[in-house]
Amino acid sequence: MTPEELATAIAAALSAAVDTGELSVDVPETVRVERPKQKGHGDWSTNVAMQLAKPAGKPPRDVAAAIAAHLTQTSGIAAVEVAGPGFLNITLDAASAGELARTIVEAGVSYGQGQSEAGRTVNLEFISANPTGPLHIGHTRWAALGDSMRRLLDASGADVTSEYYINDAGAQMDKFAASVLARLRGEPTPEGGYPGAYIDDLAASVREQRPDVADLPEGQALPVVRDLAYRAQLDDIRGTLEDFGVHFDVWFSEATLHDGGAVEQAVARLREQGHVYDDGGAVWLRTTDFGDDKDRVLIRADGVPTYFAADAAYYLSKKDRGFDEKIYLLGADHHGYIGRLKAIAACAGDDPEHHIEIKIGQLVNLDGAKLSKRAGNIIELRDLVSWIGADAVRYSLERYPADSPLTLDGEELRKQTNDNPVFYVQYAHARTANVARLAAEDGVDRGDGFTPSLLNDPTEATLLATLGDFPRVVAQGAELLEPHRVARYLETLATAYHKWYDTCRVRPLRDEEITDTHRTRLWLNDATRQVLANGLTLLGVSAPHRM
RNA sequence: GCCCUCGUAGCUCAGGGGAAGAGCACUUCUCUCCUAAAGAAGGUGUCGCAGGUUCGAAUCCUGCCGGGGGCACCA
Numbered sequence: 001m002t003p004e005e006l007a008t009a010i011a012a013a014l015s016a017a018v019d020t021g022e023l024s025v026d027v028p029e030t031v032r033v034e035r036p037k038q039k040g041h042g043d044w045s046t047n048v049a050m051q052l053a054k055p056a057g058k059p060p061r062d063v064a065a066a067i068a069a070h071l072t073q074t075s076g077i078a079a080v081e082v083a084g085p086g087f088l089n090i091t092l093d094a095a096s097a098g099e100l101a102r103t104i105v106e107a108g109v110s111y112g113q114g115q116s117e118a119g120r121t122v123n124l125e126f127i128s129a130n131p132t133g134p135l136h137i138g139h140t141r142w143a144a145l146g147d148s149m150r151r152l153l154d155a156s157g158a159d160v161t162s163e164y165y166i167n168d169a170g171a172q173m174d175k176f177a178a179s180v181l182a183r184l185r186g187e188p189t190p191e192g193g194y195p196g197a198y199i200d201d202l203a204a205s206v207r208e209q210r211p212d213v214a215d216l217p218e219g220q221a222l223p224v225v226r227d228l229a230y231r232a233q234l235d236d237i238r239g240t241l242e243d244f245g246v247h248f249d250v251w252f253s254e255a256t257l258h259d260g261g262a263v264e265q266a267v268a269r270l271r272e273q274g275h276v277y278d279d280g281g282a283v284w285l286r287t288t289d290f291g292d293d294k295d296r297v298l299i300r301a302d303g304v305p306t307y308f309a310a311d312a313a314y315y316l317s318k319k320d321r322g323f324d325e326k327i328y329l330l331g332a333d334h335h336g337y338i339g340r341l342k343a344i345a346a347c348a349g350d351d352p353e354h355h356i357e358i359k360i361g362q363l364v365n366l367d368g369a370k371l372s373k374r375a376g377n378i379i380e381l382r383d384l385v386s387w388i389g390a391d392a393v394r395y396s397l398e399r400y401p402a403d404s405p406l407t408l409d410g411e412e413l414r415k416q417t418n419d420n421p422v423f424y425v426q427y428a429h430a431r432t433a434n435v436a437r438l439a440a441e442d443g444v445d446r447g448d449g450f451t452p453s454l455l456n457d458p459t460e461a462t463l464l465a466t467l468g469d470f471p472r473v474v475a476q477g478a479e480l481l482e483p484h485r486v487a488r489y490l491e492t493l494a495t496a497y498h499k500w501y502d503t504c505r506v507r508p509l510r511d512e513e514i515t516d517t518h519r520t521r522l523w524l525n526d527a528t529r530q531v532l533a534n535g536l537t538l539l540g541v542s543a544p545h546r547m
Numbered sequence: 548g549c550c551c552u553c554g555u556a557g558c559u560c561a562g563g564g565g566a567a568g569a570g571c572a573c574u575u576c577u578c579u580c581c582u583a584a585a586g587a588a589g590g591u592g593u594c595g596c597a598g599g600u601u602c603g604a605a606u607c608c609u610g611c612c613g614g615g616g617g618c619a620c621c622a
Binding site: 036037038041045047050051053054059060083084085086087130132167169170171172173175280281282284293294296297298299300301302304306307308331332333334335336337338339360362363399400401403404405406407409412419420421423424426427428430431434435437438439442476480484485488491492495498499501502503505506507509510525546547 | 549550551552553559560561562563564565566567568569570571577580581582583584585586587602603614615616617618619620621622
């Protein structure tokens with residue numbers, strides 16, 4: 001029996017109590033079933049009786065008792081207990097609960113996927129770092145979480161496109177080019193330029209492709225350097241993300257908005273909507289009409305469009321490309337953008353409540369050191385990954401909500417112990433794989449010996465109930481854009497598995513015959529392996545077969 | 548000053564109205580048989596403070612206190 005089936009059974013028991021006149025309430029469409037936080041509260045619990053107490057005009061415990069009387073008679077349910085203020089604590093019988101093992105094994109990678117977010121057409125934009133330097137620790141959190149959100153939305157039936165906005169236009173690119181050229185010529189970094197050591201590598205790359213460039217006049221050299229260094233830097237960023245398991249469906253160049261006239265067209269479209277005015281020689285968007293704290297300049301007095309104008313054009317591009325929801329994942333240092341981005345959506349005729357969502361993530365510290373690219377004091381993502389490993393970096397970022405302040409301890413993350421939850425979860429997976437491999441050597445196969453009533457140990461009830469919770473966790477993670485729910489779930493599942501492993505042996509002892517108990521337990525082992533693997537995949541973390 | 552965010556066990560943190568949780572740290576156990584990277588046992592709380600909404604608030608609302616971040620015709 002799955003949690004969904006149980007919820008249906010509870011609703012049916014409730015209807016039955018209404019039919020017999022014990023209760024007088026409208027039966028809700030869905031009943032929520034959850035895993036109790038505490039041991040001893042059954043496999044599943046529901047608070048439906050407390051929610052219905054008021055409309056039913058009865059004390060919650062009486063409502064619960066009425067439901068329990070009918071629910072007890074439902075096949076597959078071993079015990080129903082009224083507890084506390086009016087909870088129903090439900091225990092499934094082993095045969096009914098155990099069926100889930102087969103269901104999961106047969107569903108394979110699709111177990112946990114669903115259609116809860118079907119119908120959403122989502123553009124998910126994250127990182128969008130300037131291509132003027134390598135990705136660093138400040139980009140890392142949204143790289144991991146954004147990619148996992150993409151996976152969660154996809155698994156839940158949404159039509160999701162992940163997108164990286166390349167800020168390849170404007171003054172920063174000029175400074176970038178000037179910095180690389182200066183390095184090529186052995187000159188000091190220009191005022192406001194980029195001092196990082198990576199500029200050396202870019203200069204070397206440019207020199208290799210165009211040995212003559214350093215000797216060209218400034219006006220000729222800069223565009224060449226700009227183009228070559230930009231390509232090299234963007235390739236570096238793509239490669240770094242690839243190594244980190246992060247996938248983008250679209251790489252969107254800001255420069256194409258300027259070159260293709262999209263920025264001017266966007267200003268014109270917003271003007272048609274009546275939100276644009278001219279003042280002091282500049283062109284303004286009246287964002288204050290939609291909650292922004294001040295109006296924003298689109299075209300500066302000197303005729304140059306602002307970054308904000310490009311943002312507006314970019315938003316319209318997303319809208320024109322058919323995305324119903326535009327999600328922006330931004331660092332806390334960009335939180336001032338919320339008002340103006342929402343105002344863009346409103347000025348474009350969209351509903352800021354539904355068509356745009358902005359998530360703000362706190363920046364990550366490493367060993368207490370805060371890092372800034374501009375200061376030239378970089379811990380690059382590439383270095384972080386090679387130091388700690390992609391799995392540990394991703395997982396340690398993904399197990400906390402994006403808005404929680406976070407300080408990573410690099411040395412802790414390198415540890416392969418219980419301090420480090422990624423290894424705990426991965427080890428559980430490796431254990432399942434090892435058990436399966438050795439069972440196969442022993443001649444145990446799942447075959448047709450599946451007898452779920454044999455899964456009657458308390459650790460098996462816990463493990464099965466935890467496995468049954470996975471689809472709900474995935475759906476909730478997708479709905480709330482909170483991958484950490486998956487990570488926390490996997491830790492719970494790993495614990496349940498380890499406890500089971502310690503109690504219930506899958507393989508026969510040396511002199512033992514192979515029985516249906518071994519075969520049935522192998523189903524449960526393999527079901528657990530499947531769910532651990534499916535969950536780790538949602539996090540972009542590998543599921544090793546040996547450790 | 549205004550805005551956002553965080554405040555839960557000694558530490559790091561989960562907890563979307565319902566029964567206060569996990570890991571770490573500390574103590575003690577458990578491998579002649581699946582990987583002990585594991586498991587078992589031991590106690591810990593004015594959920595920052597004060598009001599409010601509710602049958603019920605760590606959770607929702609308001610104010611205050613404290614940490615972090617942000618308030619450009621920069622990108």
